[in-house]
């Protein structure tokens with residue numbers, strides 16, 4: 001079943017055409033990396049899929065027209081981790097993670113045992129249970145990011161959208177997160193994560209969607225999308241491609257140098 005389908009999606013912000021005619025569908029069991037240069041439209045695409053920015057085109061969530069779903073109905077189908085990790089309130093980490101259960105709870109009802117299990121599991125997975133009682137506003141940037149990912153995990157949705165979820169995380173927590181997303185996909189849930197780290201994207205995602213200037217340039221298996229040609233053309237970089245432990249390794253190395261225009265001046269005086 002398609003968890004999210006987007007057809008001919010276009011978004012204009014101000015006078016800018018930010019997304020043009022974007023179509024794709026994500027089924028169960030996929031870990032999709034959304035990649036592309038700064039300003040390509042990745043955040044806007046995630047936000048448009050959630051109905052947070054106006055768009056033209058068609059969006060369905062688990063087969064339902066997104067426009068017919070209210071906020072709570074959408075939140076049962078899709079969890080979202082925004083790019084900005086702002087937590088302004090001095091409330092405990094555990095209370096922030098518990099907010100992920102809101103779509104599943106009757107208003108003003110106490111947390112059920114199922115809610116408690118989901119909250120505990122999410123906190124353990126993101127290793128934030130050790131500071132569950134601390135005020136979330138006082139945490140470091142990476143710790144806040146992990147709390148907000150835990151909140152989205154506690155929501156237990158079939159689909160999770162995450163905007164640059166590895167930004168600000170140390171290598172150990174980056175790998176923990178990518179492994180977790182890959183495991184969720186193996187269990188039949190799906191994740192769409194915008195990523196700038198092409199090495200992590202190539203190594204862990206089952207599929208990559210490459211956006212540039214608001215259009216999908218490539219959509220497929222990582223080794224089909226991340227090629228020397230696409231890295232050169234879209235990012236202007238050359239990269240090392242290899243294999244380690246049965247997985248692709250990609251490391252951008254340097255900017256591709258444009259052919260030099262300046263030829264050495266001829267010495268016309270020489271005879």
Ligand SMILES: Nc1ncnc2c1ncn2[C@@H]1O[C@H](COP(=O)(O)OP(=O)(O)OP(=O)(O)O)[C@@H](O)[C@H]1O
Nearest residue numbers: 013014016018036037038039040041042043044045
């Ligand atoms: N409110 C807005 N009004 C006008 N233009 C906007 C607005 N918000 C975003 N944009 C523009 O839309 C384009 C896409 O922005 P978006 O944040 O979706 O890109 P992105 O691929 O997520 O970039 P990054 O990798 O830098 O986070 C950019 O050129 C941005 O300047």
